[in-house]
Amino acid sequence: MKKKSFPISGMHCASCAVNIQRVLHKLPGVVAASVNYANEQASIEYDEDAYKDEAVQKAVESLGYKAHLDAHNDQDVIAVERAKELSELKKKLIVSVSLNILLLIGAMLPFAPEILKQMWVMWLLATPIQFWAGGQYYRSTLSGLKNRTANMDTLIALGTSVAYFFSVIVVLFEGFFESIGIERHVYFEVSSTIITLILLGKYLELRAKGQTSEAIKKLFSLQAKTAHVLRDGKEQDIPLAEVQRGDHLLVKPGEKIPVDGLIVKGETAIDESMVTGESLPVAKRIDDSVIGSTLNQHGAFEMVAERVGSETLLAQIIELVKQAQGSRAPIQKLTDKVSAVFVPVVIVISLITFLIWFNIGPEPQFIRALISMISVLIIACPCALGLATPTSLIVGIGKGAENGILVKDAEALERASKVNTVVFDKTGTLTEGKPLVQDFFVLPSQDKEKISRMVLATEKQSHHPLALAVVHFFEGKVGPAEPDTLKDSSGKGVTATFGKQQLGIGTQSLMKELEATVPTELQQMAADWQEKAWTVSFISLNGEAVGVIAIADTIKASAKETLSQLSQMRISSVMMTGDNQKTAQAIAAQLGLKAVLAEVLPQDKESQVRALKDQGKVVGMVGDGINDAPALASADVGMAMGGGADIAMESAGITLLRSDISLVPQALKLAKHTMRNIQENLVWAFGYNVILIPVAMGALYPFFKLQLNPIIASAAMALSSVSVIANALRLKSIRLKREQS
Numbered sequence: 001m002k003k004k005s006f007p008i009s010g011m012h013c014a015s016c017a018v019n020i021q022r023v024l025h026k027l028p029g030v031v032a033a034s035v036n037y038a039n040e041q042a043s044i045e046y047d048e049d050a051y052k053d054e055a056v057q058k059a060v061e062s063l064g065y066k067a068h069l070d071a072h073n074d075q076d077v078i079a080v081e082r083a084k085e086l087s088e089l090k091k092k093l094i095v096s097v098s099l100n101i102l103l104l105i106g107a108m109l110p111f112a113p114e115i116l117k118q119m120w121v122m123w124l125l126a127t128p129i130q131f132w133a134g135g136q137y138y139r140s141t142l143s144g145l146k147n148r149t150a151n152m153d154t155l156i157a158l159g160t161s162v163a164y165f166f167s168v169i170v171v172l173f174e175g176f177f178e179s180i181g182i183e184r185h186v187y188f189e190v191s192s193t194i195i196t197l198i199l200l201g202k203y204l205e206l207r208a209k210g211q212t213s214e215a216i217k218k219l220f221s222l223q224a225k226t227a228h229v230l231r232d233g234k235e236q237d238i239p240l241a242e243v244q245r246g247d248h249l250l251v252k253p254g255e256k257i258p259v260d261g262l263i264v265k266g267e268t269a270i271d272e273s274m275v276t277g278e279s280l281p282v283a284k285r286i287d288d289s290v291i292g293s294t295l296n297q298h299g300a301f302e303m304v305a306e307r308v309g310s311e312t313l314l315a316q317i318i319e320l321v322k323q324a325q326g327s328r329a330p331i332q333k334l335t336d337k338v339s340a341v342f343v344p345v346v347i348v349i350s351l352i353t354f355l356i357w358f359n360i361g362p363e364p365q366f367i368r369a370l371i372s373m374i375s376v377l378i379i380a381c382p383c384a385l386g387l388a389t390p391t392s393l394i395v396g397i398g399k400g401a402e403n404g405i406l407v408k409d410a411e412a413l414e415r416a417s418k419v420n421t422v423v424f425d426k427t428g429t430l431t432e433g434k435p436l437v438q439d440f441f442v443l444p445s446q447d448k449e450k451i452s453r454m455v456l457a458t459e460k461q462s463h464h465p466l467a468l469a470v471v472h473f474f475e476g477k478v479g480p481a482e483p484d485t486l487k488d489s490s491g492k493g494v495t496a497t498f499g500k501q502q503l504g505i506g507t508q509s510l511m512k513e514l515e516a517t518v519p520t521e522l523q524q525m526a527a528d529w530q531e532k533a534w535t536v537s538f539i540s541l542n543g544e545a546v547g548v549i550a551i552a553d554t555i556k557a558s559a560k561e562t563l564s565q566l567s568q569m570r571i572s573s574v575m576m577t578g579d580n581q582k583t584a585q586a587i588a589a590q591l592g593l594k595a596v597l598a599e600v601l602p603q604d605k606e607s608q609v610r611a612l613k614d615q616g617k618v619v620g621m622v623g624d625g626i627n628d629a630p631a632l633a634s635a636d637v638g639m640a641m642g643g644g645a646d647i648a649m650e651s652a653g654i655t656l657l658r659s660d661i662s663l664v665p666q667a668l669k670l671a672k673h674t675m676r677n678i679q680e681n682l683v684w685a686f687g688y689n690v691i692l693i694p695v696a697m698g699a700l701y702p703f704f705k706l707q708l709n710p711i712i713a714s715a716a717m718a719l720s721s722v723s724v725i726a727n728a729l730r731l732k733s734i735r736l737k738r739e740q741s
Contacts, residue, residue: 001031002051005043005322008035009081010065012140012202014339014386015151022340023059023147028052036326037383038390039213040078042067043326064143078213082206089203092133096196099125100189107189119171119186126188130164134195150343152382156198158347159377163191163710166370185367187374187710194378194714201718205383208725211732212391215398216325219318222274222293227258230302247305251296259292259308266301270294274314317657320408321401325394329410331678332389335685342382346693350376353697361698368698371710375696379713384688384720388681391728396674403736404657405667412653415637416671418618422566422664423597423609423631425623426577426584429641429661430591431553433624435466437473438534441525442547449478451547454503455539457481458496462488462505466535469551470505489513491578491601493537504540505549507580516540522548533586535579558662560591565665572617576600576608576631606630622664639664666736673734681724688720 011017017037024033024044029051035042044056053069060067071077103125106116115121131138137160140153167186170177177184227243228250229236235250243249243259251257257270269281272294281297284290290303292312309315328336350373357369389410397407407413424430442448456474459467461483483496483503492513493506504514508526511518518538522545526536529550539547563573574595577584584598597608609631612619621628621635632638632652640652641659656663696713700706 001045002048003043003045004069005041005326007040007068007071007077007081008042008060008065009040009068009078009085011037011040012136013037013152013383015149015343015382016063016065016140016153017386018336018339019144019147019149019151020060020063020065022149023063024056027055027059030056034326034328036390037386038209039322039325039394040081041322041326043323062143063147063149064140079210079217082210086203086206089199089206093196093199093203096129096133096192096199099129100192100196103189103192119167122186122188123168123171126164126167126192129192129195130160133199134160137195150347152343154343155346155377155380156194158350159374159710160191160194162370162377163187163194163374167191187370190374190710193711194374197711197714197718201720201722204718204722205725208722208729209391211729212394212725213325213398215401216318216321219314219321219401222256222314224256224258224293228252241309243305243308245305245308247308249303249305250300251290251303252300253296253298255296257290257292257294257296257303259305260312261290261292261303261306263288263290263301263303266299268299268301269297271297317401317406320406320655321397324397324407324409324413325390327393327409327411329389329393329414329678331414331675331682332410335385335389335682339382339386342380342385346376346380349380349693349697357698368707371707372696372698374710375708375713376693378710379692379696379708379717380689381685381717381720384685384724385682387721387724387728388685389678391725392674392677392681392731395728395731396670396677399731399734399736400667400670403663403666403670404660405663405670406655406657407667407671408653408655412637413671413674415618416620416654416668417675419571419620419637419668419671421572421574421612421617422620422622422668423574423576423612423635424661425605425621425628425631426575426579426587427553428624428659429622430559430575430587431555433553433659435469435535435551435553437469437549438532438552439529439550440473440547441522442539443519443521446541446546448547451503451539451541452478453481454483454496454498454501454541455505455549457483457498458486458494458503458505461486461496462494464488464494466537466551467494470537470549490603502540502542505537508538511538511540511545514540514543516543516545518545527582530580530582531586533583533590535583555587555590556661558660562661562665563591563593565662566668569665569668571665571668574612576605578602603630606634609634620664620668622661639667662737669736670734673731677728677731681727684727685720685724688716692716 014037017035021033021035024030029047030044031047032045057067057069068077102116103122105112106122137153137157141157144150144154167188170184170186174184224240226237227240229238230248230250240258249258263284263286267285269283270290271281272291274294293314353376354369354373357372358365361368393410400407427433442451452474456478457480459470460480481498483498485497487495489510493510495502495504504510526548529536534550534552537549538545566573573593574597575588575593576597578600579598581598584596588596600608605628609619609621619635620637620639621631622639623632624641632640637654638652639654639656641656654667696708698707
């Protein structure tokens with residue numbers, strides 16, 4: 001199975017996206033398809049053996065749209081197509097407004113020139129608006145009929161055609177209407193004004209939609225455009241797309257690094273704020289890795305390209321954001337179902353409205369029935385429903401990406417908005433993750449140098465995070481010995497043999513396992529150190545504890561403030577660690593934390609998260625995304641802390657691009673604001689249709705003798721989608737960082 005996403009141009013409403021999606025689902029080899037009207041993207045999952053691009057192209061074109069399957073930069077394609085559409089709409093608007101003003105003057109002003117009151121002149125003025133400015137609605141309707149589908153364009157074409165062609169019949173058969181007692185009146189200004197107002201609404205909607213995807217545009221703008229490649233000892237400038245893995249590249253001061261790679265010559269300082277958010281430049285030398293699109297500040301250097309094209313970190317970030325923006329949130333399921341049947345239901349309602357007015361309405365019955373039917377067709381707006389969820393997601397997820405918060409999909413964002421408990425893995429999350437040896441003690445009766453050599457040799461081959469601190473402490477002080485065997489005991493420590501001697505380094509549990517006695521002196525020393533929140537490792541030799549090592553990891557400067565923010569958001573925080581209870585409680589006290597899960601082995605982290613979920617809590621898990629992968633996957637939403645080394649961690653729903661714990665409350669705040677914005681849009685979109693369709697049917701007439709004018713209906717419909725997008729754009733202005741009181 002493979003995945004592919006590509007832009008589709010020509011969509012006019014949410015029903016268009018639903019229809020395209022339905023057709024794509026039926027194609028050979030396509031397993032899943034999703035089409036997003038808000039960002040004009042289609043995503044498909046397909047079986048490579050049965051799938052063909054040509055089939056997709058033809059299927060989309062048969063509906064009257066265009067699939068850009070070979071687009072290298074989706075945003076460029078969408079921007080070009082949108083610019084074309086805006087230009088075309090602008091021309092149509094200028095002509096339509098000009099002609100429509102003349103129509104309205106003739107129809108509504110008693111003192112208007114007689115020529116403008118002539119029916120055939122009105123017909124002449126309305127025809128270009130109906131078939132040139134509104135031609136797209138007819139083309140879309142015919143295309144839909146061929147494929148047995150309907151969309152918003154169908155409603156517009158039907159509504160305006162009823163008004164226009166009824167007026168044409170009145171002009172041509174004026175005597176007939178007089179003979180059957182129907183008032184002789186034309187509605188050319190109605191059909192023309194409806195089309196003009198809808199074109200205006202579409203113009204405003206397109207301009208607003210362009211603002212929703214600014215985050216992706218900004219990410220694309222970060223990319224370098226060319227690279228200096230060194231071939232045969234000569235420097236050549238080539239487009240970024242032509243850089244291949246293994247190429248030797250020259251990067252000069254002040255230039256963006258073209259791709260991800262490794263420095264092979266030279267030293268420099270690089271501004272990596274694009275990824276890490278850190279404003280200070282990072283010193284780089286030979287064998288250091290560099291990230292594409294970050295800024296080389298000082299020295300020139302040569303590098304080898306390791307990840308190019310779609311493999312680079314920035315490309316992965318862009319793809320992740322695009323996929324997330326195009327994903328569907330669970331809250332959208334209802335609107336998808338409604339959008340799928342919306343247009344046929346509205347057509348049926350309009351016919352029922354006509355029959356009711358025609359049979360039991362007041363005089364003139366036919367005219368009133370006609371006006372109400374047109375109003376129902378025009379006021380119904382599936383676009384507002386279709387845009388309600390995706391526009392908020394696009395803006396919200398884009399806002400997150402700009403702040404170093406990468407959301408995997410809409411479902412993760414929705415779950416994050418409900419989180420009420422956050423579990424923090426201690427090491428590297430609440431603490432710096434760079435532990436240092438604070439103290440080392442060996443019983444006077446033992447050979448301290450010999451034990452130091454054995455400890456150094458053992459820890460050099462251990463994979464435990466604390467081992468590195470021990471190695472750094474002893475290196476340069478003593479020469480290592482060479483262990484004969486070595487065994488890691490997950491979560492407990494490590495044992496090694498040196499000839500006939502057995503050395504153990506680890507927790508009190510390991511001491512029990514080795515049946516090593518621990519002298520009172522060492523127990524007291526360990527207890528004192530644990531009071532200081534130091535991690536204590538016991539050293540045993542041949543079944544007897546002979547020493548202790550104290551290791552401490554410094555708490556992150558922002559940790560306490562972050563936990564305070566979560567508390568103010570009414571979110572509980574829990575620290576999970578492999579440390580013993582005493583050490584864990586001491587660290588928790590420094591952080592102001594009450595809930596602590598101590599002595600948790602790596603394999604038990606996932607079960608601890610599940611236990612919290614079983615208590616009815618909505619759990620967010622924060623960890624490094626590697627050791628904590630099972631727990632991250634088990635949580636309602638996993639948040640992986642990272643420095644940008646692996647942004648596409650499958651186990652996490654949210655990836656925090658930099659190791660900044662303050663991003664955790666920011667991510668949850670973003671999720672809450674985005675979901676609230678979606679709910680506001682849905683209330684507006686559903687409310688608009690639920691309230692105004694009955695009003696268009698004539699619900700106010702029995703009480704207030706008011707019948708909705710189709711022109712007012714078209715103005716309301718035109719503004720409904722714009723209102724939804726405008727509300728979604730408010731997400732750009734939210735402040736994710738804590739506001740100072």
